[in-house]
Amino acid sequence: MPGDDRILRDHLFEFLRGGSAHIDFKSAVKDFPPEFYGKVPEGAPYSGWQLLEHLRISLHDILDFCVNPKYAAMDWPKDYWPETAAPPSAEAWRASVRAIQSDLAEFEKLTGDAHSNLYAKIPWGDGQTLLREILLAGDHNSYHQGQLVLIKKQLMA
Secondary structure, eight states: OOSOOHHHHHHHHHHHHOBTTBOOHHHHHTTOOGGGTTOOOTTOSOOHHHHHHHHHHHHHHHHHHHHOTTOOOOOTTGGGSOSSSSOSOHHHHHHHHHHHHHHHHHHHHHHHOTTSOSSSBOTTSSSOBHHHHHHHHHHHHHHHHHHHHHHHHHHHO
8 A cells, every 4th residue: 555645635635625425514504594593494303503513512522532632522412412492693603613614624734734644543542543533523514514404495495
């Protein structure tokens, strides 16, 4: 196997950013009407706000696990979902969007850094690797971004 894993890293960038079969984060939240941030469509388990915050919290947790030797696991599911369906303000929605974008940028830095060993076990983990965590972040985001798009379509119908 070649020592240069540039092709793999490029594919991971595409996966994190969205594209191919996945919607990108910016497109998923674009034009989400503020009046619908806290609305739960009939038959749906979550509001747009709950999904957005879950994305933010989970992505930050995965990133923290990757880089913080003093990482402390959060309680599932309590710590991963907001308690209320609606954000406290429109600014809270925008702040959550910015935080997700910032953490995605940090994941991209890790992914692109040739000194980041994608295959080495994270010393404070239970066998996880950076590669696994990048894939987890991309997969998790992709799933919930799709839900955000679906909720937006249901509410705007």
